Amino acid sequence: MDFALDKKHEMARTLFKDFAENEVKPLAQEVDETEKFPKETVAKMQKLGFMGIPVPKQYGGQGCDPLTYIMCVEELSKVCGTTGVIVSAHTSLCADPIMTYGTEEQKQKYLVPLANGTKLGAFGLTEPGAGTDAQGCQTKAVLDGDEWVLNGSKCFITNGKEADIYIIIAVTSVTEDKKGRKKKNFSAFIVEKGTPGFSFGTKEKKMGIRGSATYELIFQDCRIPKDNLLGPEGRGFPIAMHTLDGGRIGIAAQALGIAEGALETTINYVKERKQFGRSIAAQQNTQFVLADMSTKVEAAKLLVYKAAMAKATQKTYSFEAAQAKLFAAEVAMEVTTKAVQLHGGYGYIREYDVERMMRDAKITEIYEGTSEVQKMVISGTLLK
């Protein structure tokens, strides 16, 4: 068992790190403060192939493995959680399901522009009345001739309005089981921005990842071609769950990156900051807190990388993805909170990066399945 990265991955990390330091970090504070979607950064990432890292070259991607993609999200998130999640939602939640379930025509039409960076992607499952409980979904799709007609709304959609291509999960039928209980059957669809009947509601004002565009999606008699059904009809729920398994590794990488960024920032700060005539790095409390932070970050990293490797080699990786996300998100929250504490009053001031990092970290415990959902997935596997 070898825990060292090979030179190929080390070089990829150098690339992502250089890009993050030079292009992303200088804008991170402004992106947070102004809640401005970093279009210019996304355009640069699109040009460099960051939006199609795990997609095969034949579909316009970079032909790399999931680990390389995860390292990209990690390095971006070290300096800007917003930028990290833009890449993660685009890649894991939109490009990945088309790559996995799309027909050849769908791949040519949608995956190629997503991977080569001409189009941005998003994914819509959550609704006002349905988060963790997906059965609460109300959005419906009805086949009418050669078109599906969508009605309903989706909320908290990352990359909303900015994205060109959306994967939408909608109810396509309701059946009764043997005991007479009604069960909704879902299907997945590919919907393009600009389709008549598809509009955007309010933009959410968030605690963290404030530059990320989070919108409500509204469908009113939105007609899409019959061919835009992704995967078999009625298989939308397993498609969504499988997509989220991959997405969770992306969010776990975002959480890991935020934690690493907070740790690095804090190590630099405690060496500079003087109290009682010496740097606070000389205080044993600082040393012990840093030791705990670092150890947890390293443990999170191993789980996240293990999940990425599992995605590359295993058919299912729900368990690994859930463990990685649960732990990395909790570590992100704990480490950023401790980072703020070690910064003292300055840590509470927006000028200091750890203040933003602590706000950005919180969402990783919530979206793409809360920590509680991850525990359900993990225990479900253990007790099967």
Place this chain on the structure above:
Amino acid sequence: MKIVVCIKQVPDTKGGVKFNPDGTLDRAAMLSIMNPDDKAGLEAALRLKDEYGAEVTVLTMGLPKAEDVLREAMAMGADKGILVTDRVLGGADTWATSTTLAGAIRNLEYDLIITGRQAIDGDTAQVGPQISEHLGIPVISYAQDIKIDGDNVIVERQFEDRYHVLKAKMPCLITALSELNEPRYMTPGGIFDAWDKEITVWGRADLKDVDDSNLGLKGSPTKIAKASDKVRKGAGEKVAFDSPEESVAYIMGKLKEKHVI
């Protein structure tokens, strides 16, 4: 068009230079990077490739680990990498280095050779022009802009307070400045491809028309008396006087103070 770009793996001097007790560079204590002027030369070659179509070969002489900068160059878009490495080539000064690189380049077809102006670990700016002498081709140093016009290159050569526009018939050699351009990033897919490709490795036996007496430490006439970090020049002093007489008096005073006159 075929372009050969000479690049060097150098210690990153950004965080300051570290020396061994004997005064030589402590290379192990510093990260290795592609020399910045060479990277600008590579970028210039890749832009020519984008605009006119070209095959770009990167060439380096060094320890086996210098392969890493070749891979980096290939991840940026270079087509081929050649590493010249051999124990007998170690300890080379600029003369032995340029002799070695010229010996390697004689095996290749080329229209243009691009090198960096100088390497940040030696700051000599000699290897590029020396290669052109060995090969008997024109050299244009300190390029800040490069254009192709048929069989010719048109280069802006930086010169103190102005630049010269020079035209030379290919094949020729150009030395590039890091100010020439902003080198592109690698791409993730480019990195994967670069590590899947073979690097050509040449030793002493593969060098063409070179004499052993001009290679390695033995073939190096340079003896280093002392090495030091770059001395930063001060910002200078700005003064203003009301009359020319006062200005002259001030300048004369300064010149006397420094024992110039």
